[in-house]
Amino acid sequence: MKRGFLNTSKSKKEPHLLATQMQESDEKRDLNKSSQNVVDIAHPAPYEPKALPPSTMVNSPRADYGEGTLAVSTIPEHFEDGPADPDGHTEWIVRGPTLTKTLNLPGFPSPIPKPRRQNMYIIKPSKGMGLGMFAMCDIKAGDLILSERPLLVYPIAAVQDTPNQRELLRSPTQNTKSASQMVEYEQLIEVTLERMSDEGCFAFLSLANVHTKDRSRPLLGIIKTNGYEAMGIGDGPEPPSGGRYGPGRGYGAVCELGSRVNHSCLPNVAFWFKRSSFSMQITAIKDIKAGEELFSSYCDLLQSAAGRKAALAIYRFECKCAFCLHATPITDQLRGEFAVRVRRLTKQCEGWIRAPRVDATILDPVLQLEKDVIKEGLDTQPPYRLLLGVIQVLYTKLGMREKAKHYTEIRRRFEALCREEE
Ligand SMILES: C[S@@+](CC[C@H](N)C(=O)[O-])C[C@H]1O[C@@H](n2cnc3c(N)ncnc32)[C@H](O)[C@@H]1O
Numbered sequence: 001m002k003r004g005f006l007n008t009s010k011s012k013k014e015p016h017l018l019a020t021q022m023q024e025s026d027e028k029r030d031l032n033k034s035s036q037n038v039v040d041i042a043h044p045a046p047y048e049p050k051a052l053p054p055s056t057m058v059n060s061p062r063a064d065y066g067e068g069t070l071a072v073s074t075i076p077e078h079f080e081d082g083p084a085d086p087d088g089h090t091e092w093i094v095r096g097p098t099l100t101k102t103l104n105l106p107g108f109p110s111p112i113p114k115p116r117r118q119n120m121y122i123i124k125p126s127k128g129m130g131l132g133m134f135a136m137c138d139i140k141a142g143d144l145i146l147s148e149r150p151l152l153v154y155p156i157a158a159v160q161d162t163p164n165q166r167e168l169l170r171s172p173t174q175n176t177k178s179a180s181q182m183v184e185y186e187q188l189i190e191v192t193l194e195r196m197s198d199e200g201c202f203a204f205l206s207l208a209n210v211h212t213k214d215r216s217r218p219l220l221g222i223i224k225t226n227g228y229e230a231m232g233i234g235d236g237p238e239p240p241s242g243g244r245y246g247p248g249r250g251y252g253a254v255c256e257l258g259s260r261v262n263h264s265c266l267p268n269v270a271f272w273f274k275r276s277s278f279s280m281q282i283t284a285i286k287d288i289k290a291g292e293e294l295f296s297s298y299c300d301l302l303q304s305a306a307g308r309k310a311a312l313a314i315y316r317f318e319c320k321c322a323f324c325l326h327a328t329p330i331t332d333q334l335r336g337e338f339a340v341r342v343r344r345l346t347k348q349c350e351g352w353i354r355a356p357r358v359d360a361t362i363l364d365p366v367l368q369l370e371k372d373v374i375k376e377g378l379d380t381q382p383p384y385r386l387l388l389g390v391i392q393v394l395y396t397k398l399g400m401r402e403k404a405k406h407y408t409e410i411r412r413r414f415e416a417l418c419r420e421e422e
Pocket residue numbers: 128129130131132207208210225226227259260261262263264314315316317318319320
């Protein structure tokens with residue numbers, strides 16, 4: 001890609017709305033079910049506005065973008081001659097109503113939260129994993145290590161893998177669709193990169209790309225290698241508190257720094273996207289010693305080793321962590337059934353609470369489950385919080401106050417780690 005194309009002086013214009021009407025094609029109907037517009041706010045020629053619905057031509061970032069609009073917007077707004085936001089800017093490829101909804105949040109976007117101390121991490125080579133992020137000091141579970149505005153936020157559905165060869169043979173029309181869809185998405189990302197600062201654009205292009213040998217286009221390859229789910233933003237109705245947007249409605253984020261964090265099935269950090277400040281946070285979920293590498297989990301850990309392997313395939317590496325190397329049918333079963341077993345225990349717990357008295361032996365299987373879960377490194381996973389609650393209730397019922405207090409404290413610390421969207 002020609003460098004000059006990416007960030008010319010033209011790229012930050014007044015925030016009037018220019019737009020390109022996407023050509024008629026089936027795959028665009030997939031992108032947007034109604035009218036097919038890419039609204040590129042402040043984008044220069046050659047993306048001339050064509051016949052757009054009147055609402056998309058309103059000269060205001062608070063415009064009510066229509067259902068069928070895909071916008072490219074800079075968050076926070078950035079005018080050509082105005083100062084840059086000290087917390088940085090994100091380019092957001094977003095469906096119109098979601099942009100409108102977000103821009104209308106009171107006080108949006110707020111400044112990004114700052115870690116208590118600076119220089120908590122360094123990015124450097126990690127054996128066999130390319131670059132990685134390492135702790136520069138001792139870090140306590142719960143500490144905010146880093147927060148940053150992503151370089152790019154995009155609809156996850158736009159970059160999801162296209163059908164494999166066997167699927168294509170079964171349905172050849174799928175092939176044409178996917179190929180042209182990919183070209184289109186790639187073009188959309190090019191447009192988006194043009195809007196970034198030189199530094200942002202350089203940072204994006206410097207990120208790892210493990211998709212250079214498959215059918216992925218270069219920029220899509222970078223997104224597929226580096227994107228994190230940006231929970232908290234999505235299209236359509238909001239999910240219940242703490243819930244996820246359904247398939248095809250979520251957004252992903254590519255970050256300059258956070259995207260250097262490698263994967264482990266025993267993660268010591270977690271990523272949280274905060275809609276209010278439009279930023280990605282990395283917090284420690286375990287105590288971390290200076291010099292240790294920071295790892296997040298790229299996949300759902302409550303699935304078997306085979307399931308994790310399949311989920312990680314898009315990143316083109318095989319996890320060599322002890323849990324993957326030494327997985328057994330028993331450990332796979334524990335992961336698969338953990339959430340269900342805890343839900344069942346929670347229900348049983350209601351009966352135990354009402355019973356006049358309970359026998360101390362009912363604790364045995366519950367404590368055994370906790371032991372197994374800790375051994376398997378699953379004590380950072382959401383069902384663990386419920387399990388702690390069950391143990392705490394049982395100890396209280398049995399009159400073992402000190403033990404109950406201990407579990408209340410562990411549970412309180414666990415909850416502090418799960419910072420949800422404010
Ligand atoms: C989001 S990037 C992480 C940063 C990357 N290592 C770099 O050099 O920029 C994801 C890529 O890092 C590598 N990676 C991450 N975790 C790994 C692991 N546990 N083992 C081997 N490679 C890993 C894979 O190549 C993966 O596609």
